Amino acid sequence: MTDSSIKIVLKNVSKHFGKVRALDGIDIEFAQGTLTTLLGPSGCGKTTLLRLVSGLEPVTTGEIWFGDENVTGLSATRRDVGMVFQSYALFPHMTVAQNVGYGLRVLKTAPEEIESRIREVLQMVAMDGYQSRYPDELSGGQQQRVAVARAMVLRPKVLLFDEPLSNIDSKLRRSMREDIRRLQQLSGITSIYVTHDQAEAMAVSDEIILMRNGTIEQQGPPQSLYHYPATVFVADFIGESNIITAELIGSGGKRQIVFGDIKISVSVDEQMPYANGPVKLSLRPEIIELLNSNPNADQRLKGVIVQRAYMGPVIEYSVETKAGTLFTRVPAHSHQFQVNEKVYVHIHPDEIIIIPENDDNN
Amino acid sequence: MNQRINTAPGEIGPWVLLSWISIALAAYCLLPWTALEYGLTDFTKEEWLNALGWKFSKITLILPLTLAALVPFGLIKLPGRGTGWFFTIASGTVIGAVLIGFVTTQTSMGLGCGVVMMCLAALFAVGISELGFQRGDTFIAGAVIFVVFMVVAFIFFPVWEIFRNVLFTKNGEFAPLQFFQIITSFGVGRVVWNTLMLAFTVGAATTICGIVFALYSIRATSRIRVLIRVFYILPIITPPFVVGMSLILLFGRAGMINDALMFLLGPQGLFTPAGAQGIFERSGYIYGFSGIFLAQVLSLTPVSYMVISGMLSSINPSMEEASLTMRANRGKTLWNVTLPLLRPAIANSFLLGMISSAADFGNPLVLGGEYDVLSTEIYFSIAGAQLDFAKASALGLILLFLSLTVFFIQRKWIGKKSYVTVTGVETSGNVTPLPVGMQRCMTVFVTLWFVLVGVLYVSIFLGGFVKQWGADYTLTLSHHLELWSKGLGSGAWPSFRNSLTYAVVAAPLTTLVGVLIAYILTRKQFWGRGIIDFGTVLIFAIPGTVVGVAYILAFNTPPIEITGTAIILIITMAIRAMPVGIRGGMSALSQISTNLEEASVLQRAGSLKTIWSVLLPLLKSTIVSSMAYSFIRAMTTVSAVIFLATAGTDVATTYILSRVESGDTGVAVAYGSVLIFTMLIFTLLVQFITGRSRTEKQVKTF
Structure with a gap:
């Protein structure tokens, strides 16, 4: 089936609702057979983008291509798209079998084939045997799986997921997202997945598109967004991050960053030549280490613990330093500090993310 | 592997265009083009033949020729949006020409003309949907046109006629101050x-x-x-x-309370000492x-x-x-x-x-x-x-x-x-x-x-069972016998039958239009939606007597001359009951997540299929109760129909009122109680039936 998968291309797509520009000049290529996540805070346009691809919403300007077919003018009915809704949108007056078989009946498939296709797809989502149940007789997770089955039963060219896990309780979410990932890889259908949950995005995606105010902030595989955020917004949105201001000095490969009252040498990638001057640093909590002694004074920030929260496996601290309040997380079995205790903060230099000071609004 | 069918869902095949054209041609040939003198219920063969379009006037022969000329365009596909433009312009022009023809010659439209216009409107809907209106959805485009037509013809046009009567003199001169002359000529204040x-x-x-x-x-x-x-x-x-x-x-005056007081306290009662003035004076304070x-x-x-x-x-x-x-x-x-x-x-x-x-x-x-x-x-x-x-x-x-x-x-x-x-x-x-x-x-x-x-x-x-309320309390069946036992052609039967017939026709009609309006208002955004929106406001706010006056003014003259017919009473009842359908439809639709319809559309279903298989089953209880309520409203309404009912189309309420006016209170009350009783049984029956159906599934939406 994988060879039948197609790539989706959006060319300069915009969507305006009256005067509101929900999306502005979007260019994206979704590689064939991949699962791409549209990630972003609410109101960033990710669901609108999904609905444009589905055809439920017409574009204001721009073009949408499925493979080498321009589908911009086609309505949702004619686009060959399957979609899983946030609310599942199962027809409450139809059984599971009637729900899943709805599209097959619309296309006037032979009854025997309808039945076998329903069974086949329900087996994929481990719901075979529930054919005669009504949606209100199923749990949330089961309804979700029926919704996935219904979206896949017509073997669409494109699968769309609109926040499919947001109505499922957190413990089930992990296994559901693994199921979705497995089914997507099995079928090889090019898929777009919308979520506002960055952890979910990291777990399911081949590629993440982080959106903000109707435009694309950054696009790439999960690791690259985590390790190389292009803007403060990305650093802040993906994972947890302490954002502080610093200055970049020095020249060549030997450069230093100055923040608080310390100076740390860093190796700046030659490929990404940062100009000297003010920069933002993104410090992930896991690279901040707390020490009670100070063998190397000029490399460490002095700080005071202002808050402490016991979380089971880890303890979370807030430390006030001259560079600002830093948030960190240390294993519970290591040395424990008390509130108001003086500490030294060690930051692993190789893990510091430098973000050039740009016209970013944050 | 993928399913492919020749016509994609929602796409218009040539047979759709051809069937509308042939229905129009058939209607032109067989149905009366102009209105019959005594309506559709009472005509001679001669009248029918004379009213046919091709007999009526040679100029109407242009119409079938034009329709025939449309046929080839239904079969071939014009490049680009050619087909869309062609049918939009062609059918729009023909509709306009026919309308102008009727208005200028002061002729009343007949059934055949109505059917032809409907077919042309359908072709127009195909045309504009091909041009992208309602994103190419012909069914919705047609529904919108239908609703807009209903609102314009039966709300805006009659209301405009009221304005016209006030703003223009009988000779058609514009006289903006006439309104004030009229209302100051009597004690309007x-x-x-x-x-x-x-x-x-x-x-x-x-x-x-x-x-x-x-x-x-x-x-x-x-x-x-x-x-x-x-x-x-x-x-x-x-x-x-x-x-x-x-x-x-x-x-x-002859009421029980008054009688009781007089019986207890002498001829003047407690509150009416000789010469007393005031609210309890025995002069009909009610x-x-x-x-x-x-x-x-x-x-x-x-x-x-x-x-x-x-x-x-x-x-x-x-x-x-x-x-x-x-x-x-x-x-x-x-x-x-x-x-x-x-x-x-x-x-x-x-x-x-x-x-x-x-x-x-x-x-x-x-x-x-x-x-x-x-x-x-x-x-x-x-x-x-x-x-x-x-x-x-x-x-x-x-x-x-x-x-x-x-x-x-x-x-x-x-x-x-x-x-x-x-x-x-x-x-x-x-x-x-x-x-x-x-x-x-x-x-x-x-x-x-x-x-x-x-x-x-x-x-x-x-x-209903006493001889003369207030004067003679002897029990009697004479009122009921007069109403119900003098054969089906007299007494209460004709009006009762009329009421039932009209209400039975009006109830589904008003529910259909009401739910369609609710659907369009809650689900569709398009240019011209404001017309429907404002029409709805008028439907909700317009008092029955105003509808009565407006309809007399609007439909007593060509081109739509339907006063005195059953049609106008049915339409009036439908319009009067429509708020029920609209309100019910709107609240039910707002409970149904649009995602359900979108899910259906993504399963390749067109909008007609979606409405039929997804929305209608979920709206079933709304539709049933709206129909029942519309039926009751139609049976009991009086304000608008009293202007429009004639001797031949008398309904129950107007008949009762006419008996009240002629002083037959006993007969009127007898009829009234039967009417109430019938409605009560009907209501209980509907509640019993709808209460028992278990197919209603709770619609869960987020």
Whole structure:
């Protein structure tokens, strides 16, 4: 089936609702057979983008291509798209079998084939045997799986997921997202997945598109967004991050960053030549280490613990330093500090993310 | 592997175009092109043949030729948007030409012409949907055109006719000041003042009673509160003037109360010492303001009760519990928390009461006496010998303006305001019971109310069985025998049969259009949606008497000449009952997530299939109750139909009123009680059937 998968291309797509520009000049290529996540805070346009691809919403300007077919003018009915809704949108007056078989009946498939296709797809989502149940007789997770089955039963060219896990309780979410990932890889259908949950995005995606105010902030595989955020917004949105201001000095490969009252040498990638001057640093909590002694004074920030929260496996601290309040997380079995205790903060230099000071609004 | 079918869903095949063209051709050849002299129910073969288009006039031969010329364009596909443009322009031009033809020659359209126009409209819908209207969805495009046509033809056009009658002289000259000449020529100030006075007091009184009933039915611990849940059915199934009639039986000059007083206290009764003036003077104190007021409060309070109790039962009990924990007693809580939370519902009920009071026609007609209000004044300026259409139009305009004003106030400032937060979270906690003393007072009030209503209905029922109410209480069957036993061609049967037939046709029609309007307004955004939106406002706000006048003015002359026919009564009933369908449809549709329809569309279903397989099953209970309610409304309405019913198309309500006017109270009451009884059985039957169906699945939406 994988060879039948197609790539989706959006060319300069915009969507305006009256005067509101929900999306502005979007260019994206979704590689064939991949699962791409549209990630972003609410109101960033990710669901609108999904609905444009589905055809439920017409574009204001721009073009949408499925493979080498321009589908911009086609309505949702004619686009060959399957979609899983946030609310599942199962027809409450139809059984599971009637729900899943709805599209097959619309296309006037032979009854025997309808039945076998329903069974086949329900087996994929481990719901075979529930054919005669009504949606209100199923749990949330089961309804979700029926919704996935219904979206896949017509073997669409494109699968769309609109926040499919947001109505499922957190413990089930992990296994559901693994199921979705497995089914997507099995079928090889090019898929777009919308979520506002960055952890979910990291777990399911081949590629993440982080959106903000109707435009694309950054696009790439999960690791690259985590390790190389292009803007403060990305650093802040993906994972947890302490954002502080610093200055970049020095020249060549030997450069230093100055923040608080310390100076740390860093190796700046030659490929990404940062100009000297003010920069933002993104410090992930896991690279901040707390020490009670100070063998190397000029490399460490002095700080005071202002808050402490016991979380089971880890303890979370807030430390006030001259560079600002830093948030960190240390294993519970290591040395424990008390509130108001003086500490030294060690930051692993190789893990510091430098973000050039740009016209970013944050 | 992928399923492919020749015509993609939603795409128009040539057979669609060809079938519309052939229906139009057939209608042109076989059906009367111009209106028949005596309507479709009574014609000779000769008349039918003479009315056929090709017999009628040679110029109409252009039409079939044009239609035939369209055929090849249905078969070939023009490049680009050619087909769309072609059918839009071609059918649009033909529709316009036909309309102009009828208007300029002052000819009335016949059935055949109607069918041809419908087919042309369908072709037009195909055309504009091919051009991208409604994103190429022909069914929705057609539905929009249909609804716009209904609204324009049966709302805007008649209302415009009222304006035209006021703004233009009989010779067609523009005379903007004529309105003032008309209304100053008689005591219009008094009529308007009477109407406003009545509307205001009735609005206030029904609201207060509504609050009492709502609190009592939801919060009281007494047993009789269960009765309240039944009592709102009564005014729905009772023709609006019957309450007025029963008040006469009870309190009128020859009424029971008066008789009892005279029997006990001599010929002058307790309150009527010789020469006394005042409200209890024995001169028919029930006629005039007090009578109309009482009748309207009795029949409108249930509406107010429904509005207020709906909001009261959705108040989160925890707010009242919070008040109780802060040392406020039950009375203080009620006054400081509960009632303020009900403010939107209270305002709503007050304004609704005002509109309904001003629009009420039956009660002022029966009880008005010297107390003139707008609705009856409109009637009396056309009824009888006066036939003053300009005056009727001017008064109609004033009433419409009043009603629209109140309606807009309600819609803009109150309609959307609600303190009831719908979170989807189950509310827990117990409702706070009423303070003990207050509950006692309410019990007395509610009991008195029920006794009064009970006596009223019993007197209607008994009134049909006594010889002459007030004079001769001998039991007799003569009234009922006169109505029902003189064969199907006389007595009550013709009017009863007419009512039933018209209501049976009107109910599905109004439900269809009402739900379609609700669907378009809740689901579709497009240029021109405002027309439908404003039409809906007019449908909601326009008083029945105004509809009556407007329809007489609009449909008494070509091109649509349908006064005196059954069609106009059916349309009137449909329009009068339409708010039910629209409101029901809107609230039901707002409960159904649009995702369900989108899911269906993504499963390759077109919009027709989606509506049929997804929306209709979910709207089933709404549709059934809307049909039932429309049917009842159609059976009991009087305000608009009284202008339009003629000897041949008399309906039950107009027949009863005519008997009241000729003094046959016994017969009128006998008929009225049968009507109420029939409606009661019908309502119970519908409730029984809908209550039992288990196919209704709860629609869960997020």
